Amino acid sequence: MEKLILDGNRVADSIKGNLIDRITELSKKGIVPCLATILVGDNPSSKTYVRMKGNACKRLGMQSIRIDLPADITTDELISQINKLNHDPDVHGILLQHPVPHHIDERAAFDAISIEKDVDGVTTLGYALNAFGAATFPSCTPAAIMAILEYYNLQVEGKHAVVIGRSPILGKPVSAMLLNKNATVTTCHSRTINLEDIVRLGDVVVAAVGKPNFVRGDWIKPGAIVLDAGYNEGNVGDVDFNECLENAYAITPVPAGVGPVTIATLLKHTVDAAEKSLLR
Amino acid sequence: MEKLILDGNRVADSIKGNLIDRITELSKKGIVPCLATILVGDNPSSKTYVRMKGNACKRLGMQSIRIDLPADITTDELISQINKLNHDPDVHGILLQHPVPHHIDERAAFDAISIEKDVDGVTTLGYALNAFGAATFPSCTPAAIMAILEYYNLQVEGKHAVVIGRSPILGKPVSAMLLNKNATVTTCHSRTINLEDIVRLGDVVVAAVGKPNFVRGDWIKPGAIVLDAGYNEGNVGDVDFNECLENAYAITPVPAGVGPVTIATLLKHTVDAAEKSLLR
Numbered sequence: 052m053e054k055l056i057l058d059g060n061r062v063a064d065s066i067k068g069n070l071i072d073r074i075t076e077l078s079k080k081g082i083v084p085c086l087a088t089i090l091v092g093d094n095p096s097s098k099t100y101v102r103m104k105g106n107a108c109k110r111l112g113m114q115s116i117r118i119d120l121p122a123d124i125t126t127d128e129l130i131s132q133i134n135k136l137n138h139d140p141d142v143h144g145i146l147l148q149h150p151v152p153h154h155i156d157e158r159a160a161f162d163a164i165s166i167e168k169d170v171d172g173v174t175t176l177g178y179a180l181n182a183f184g185a186a187t188f189p190s191c192t193p194a195a196i197m198a199i200l201e202y203y204n205l206q207v208e209g210k211h212a213v214v215i216g217r218s219p220i221l222g223k224p225v226s227a228m229l230l231n232k233n234a235t236v237t238t239c240h241s242r243t244i245n246l247e248d249i250v251r252l253g254d255v256v257v258a259a260v261g262k263p264n265f266v267r268g269d270w271i272k273p274g275a276i277v278l279d280a281g282y283n284e285g286n287v288g289d290v291d292f293n294e295c296l297e298n299a300y301a302i303t304p305v306p307a308g309v310g311p312v313t314i315a316t317l318l319k320h321t322v323d324a325a326e327k328s329l330l331r
Numbered sequence: 332m333e334k335l336i337l338d339g340n341r342v343a344d345s346i347k348g349n350l351i352d353r354i355t356e357l358s359k360k361g362i363v364p365c366l367a368t369i370l371v372g373d374n375p376s377s378k379t380y381v382r383m384k385g386n387a388c389k390r391l392g393m394q395s396i397r398i399d400l401p402a403d404i405t406t407d408e409l410i411s412q413i414n415k416l417n418h419d420p421d422v423h424g425i426l427l428q429h430p431v432p433h434h435i436d437e438r439a440a441f442d443a444i445s446i447e448k449d450v451d452g453v454t455t456l457g458y459a460l461n462a463f464g465a466a467t468f469p470s471c472t473p474a475a476i477m478a479i480l481e482y483y484n485l486q487v488e489g490k491h492a493v494v495i496g497r498s499p500i501l502g503k504p505v506s507a508m509l510l511n512k513n514a515t516v517t518t519c520h521s522r523t524i525n526l527e528d529i530v531r532l533g534d535v536v537v538a539a540v541g542k543p544n545f546v547r548g549d550w551i552k553p554g555a556i557v558l559d560a561g562y563n564e565g566n567v568g569d570v571d572f573n574e575c576l577e578n579a580y581a582i583t584p585v586p587a588g589v590g591p592v593t594i595a596t597l598l599k600h601t602v603d604a605a606e607k608s609l610l611r
Contacts, residue, residue, distance in 0.1 A: 158463070179459030183438070183499055209524040217510060219463055230497060233522040235529060238506075242513040244489040249515060252532075
């Protein structure tokens with residue numbers, strides 16, 4: 052059987068290619084789409100992610116503002132920073148890098164982001180709008196997974212999709228988006244019994260576990276589409292790629308799978324937000 | 332195998348029994364919990380539902396206000412009625428009877444209900460809070476299903492729950508609530524292929540289809556728990572009760588299954604809202 056390696060860089064380039072003209076048009080109106088990223092503390096991975104996102108903005112001629120806050124900031128102080136950005140007309144998108152230190156109420160901080168600037172799709176209201184098929188900015192990684200399926204014209208309607216993971220910005224929203232595309236969706240998690248047997252039912256499998264090489268080759272139904280949203284230390288996904296390639300029809304690698312599309316989606320949302328700001 | 336007929340009236344009585352003291356306490360403070368129900372048009376089933384809810388309030392010593400609006404009211408007019416109730420301090424809960432006539436933007440009307448008074452759990456924000464396990468008032472029918480499971484001490488953790496239906500006030504929220512109780516959850520719908528085979532995987536099956544006797548006996552895994560959220564003309568559920576009783580371990584009948592618990596849940600939410608109003 053022929054295999055399809057789902058090339059995230061190709062999908063990302065296609066998304067970014069569509070943005071260039073729009074960014075040029077905006078600049079004629081004196082607007083440079085601007086993403087503000089907030090980093091609390093100095094987690095090395097988080098620093099890398101934030102830097103990657105900033106660089107990605109620069110390469111497309113977008114602006115990025117980086118706000119570094121000390122690890123011992125309070126929730127209130129963080130929220131007051133977010134509110135400043137909410138009210139800054141030159142900022143179109145706000146990204147609070149996840150995870151924040153434990154003493155911070157992350158949910159409260161996420162929900163302080165105004166819905167118009169929630170380009171990372173992390174607010175509670177944004178989640179529900181997405182689940183109801185009405186979100187402006189769905190969470191970026193779930194949206195990236197859907198963009199990969201769309202780019203490669205892989206239909207999910209009527210198919211059985213198995214999502215491993217139920218986090219509010221990944222497992223839950225990707226389950227909702229697959230459901231809205233008429234897949235039959237099973238959401239699994241750490242308490243799932245007989246996980247392997249359930250994954251074997253999947254015509255589409257999304258791994259969002261956060262454990263390196265967690266999904267094994269013999270869990271994959273022959274001909275399935277496998278999407279790896281994991282990104283663990285050492286550039287390793289949640290899916291054992293070599294093993295799963297055996298049974299899968301289509302599969303995303305790590306790196307160069309879901310990751311670059313997630314960043315491209317974030318840029319797209321920021322440009323969308325900049326365009327919408329003109330209408331207000 | 333012994334069978335367990337899940338008696339909705341018993342569960343409802345237990346919920347309502349807990350309310351009586353709370354209503355007495357509130358009355359000492361000069362507060363009578365009050366539910367406002369809005370009926371647009373004169374759909375006979377809707378009229379019956381609204382009357383049942385009003386009567387249920389009366390029997391517990393609660394107040395109910397009924398607002399009847401003509402079928403040709405506009406969305407804006409309906410929303411302005413809802414806003415009046417939002418601002419009325421004597422009204423603790425607001426229920427807009429579903430469905431409204433087609434020309435009305437039902438989602439906009441639902442979302443006009445203030446979150447503090449959304450005792451029926453229909454707002455977009457309320458949906459997301461519920462999905463994140465943080466809702467004050469989850470949708471009543473899903474909450475009723477969870478209350479039945481709890482009353483009979485039926486654990487769902489690790490079990491495979493299959494939900495048939497994906498509406499924003501039933502299939503989607505009950506899927507989310509089962510997931511939050513650590514079930515592995517599959518959501519099915521009209522586009523699901525091989526529905527019967529998928530239902531056969533269910534240790535727990537929730538039918539929320541709106542088609543009489545839709546779920547057949549041989550779809551049920553031996554020993555499964557079957558919850559019928561359907562309520563079709565002639566007091567018929569979505570589950571063929573007699574057939575499904577064969578394989579099921581526990582099953583809700585229609586009538587006297589999920590229905591009375593849904594109403595009891597609505598009353599409980601209204602009392603909750605009245606108590607919370609004291610804190611504001």
